[in-house]
Amino acid sequence: GAGVSQSPSNKVTEKGKDVELRCDPISGHTALYWYRQSLGQGLEFLIYFQGNSAPDKSGLPSDRFSAERTGGSVSTLTIQRTQQEDSAVYLCASSSGGGRNTIYFGEGSWLTVV
Amino acid sequence: AQSVTQLGSHVSVSEGALVLLRCNYSSSVPPYLFWYVQYPNQGLQLLLKYTTGATLVKGINGFEAEFKKSETSFHLTKPSAHMSDAAEYFCAVRVGGSQGNLIFGKGTKLSVKP
Numbered sequence: 338g339a340g341v342s343q344s345p346s347n348k349v350t351e352k353g354k355d356v357e358l359r360c361d362p363i364s365g366h367t368a369l370y371w372y373r374q375s376l377g378q379g380l381e382f383l384i385y386f387q388g389n390s391a392p393d394k395s396g397l398p399s400d401r402f403s404a405e406r407t408g409g410s411v412s413t414l415t416i417q418r419t420q421q422e423d424s425a426v427y428l429c430a431s432s433s434g435g436g437r438n439t440i441y442f443g444e445g446s447w448l449t450v451v
Numbered sequence: 452a453q454s455v456t457q458l459g460s461h462v463s464v465s466e467g468a469l470v471l472l473r474c475n476y477s478s479s480v481p482p483y484l485f486w487y488v489q490y491p492n493q494g495l496q497l498l499l500k501y502t503t504g505a506t507l508v509k510g511i512n513g514f515e516a517e518f519k520k521s522e523t524s525f526h527l528t529k530p531s532a533h534m535s536d537a538a539e540y541f542c543a544v545r546v547g548g549s550q551g552n553l554i555f556g557k558g559t560k561l562s563v564k565p
Contacts, residue, residue, distance in 0.1 A: 341494075370552055370553075372555075379541075379555060379556070379557040379558055380541065380555040380558075382552045382553070382554070382555075385551060385552045392551075393551060393552065396552075428494060428495070430495075436483055436502075436545060436551075437483060437500075437502040437503075439485075439497050439500065440485075440497075440553060441497075442487075442494040442495040442496070443494050444492075444493055444494040445494055
């Protein structure tokens with residue numbers, strides 16, 4: 338597709354379950370980002386990939402959160418043993434090389450933990 | 452460390468009035484600055500960006516912003532508000548020359564009254 342694609346768009350899960358969120362970046366984009374957006378917290382940076390490696394994981398809130406990227410393309414954000422405070426919109430974004438270049442966002446995956 | 456402050460979590464204007472959304476940044480190195488807009492239940496869309504060169508930047512939908520280094524500001528303006536401008540606006544900073552992540556402000560929700 339032409340834009341950043343995320344799935345699922347909505348996910349309701351029970352507390353304690355694991356969830357996987359998927360991101361398909363724009364074709365050819367080497368950089369990929371995950372952000373979390375929740376009420377009162379704004380947009381929090383989670384992790385950044387350059388190719389398949391993650392030079393910056395500083396935003397991951399706990400060891401229950403992990404992410405990987407394979408083939409320099411698709412990325413998966415995994416949340417283990419979900420908690421209610423994990424409820425948020427998880428936004429993926431991608432960019433081609435260069436700091437001047439625009440970071441393009443997907444429409445997000447809305448996660449609700451009940 | 453870089454940071455962004457957006458003054459006013461909620462701004463309300465009348466249709467046809469001037470829109471002014473304030474953004475101040477903190478950066479120890481020359482920054483790249485961005486404004487994004489988010490419509491309800493959608494991802495973020497780039498309005499405009501400043502990297503180098505002309506300090507007055509024009510974006511989509513009639514918006515513009517001026518980079519003022521002496522004031523560490525990058526305020527967003529539009530001469531005449533439309534109802535369709537109602538959305539949430541985010542200012543962001545990125546380390547100049549870096550492909551790293553964006554640091555976002557908390558956002559300003561713009562309401563437009565008929």
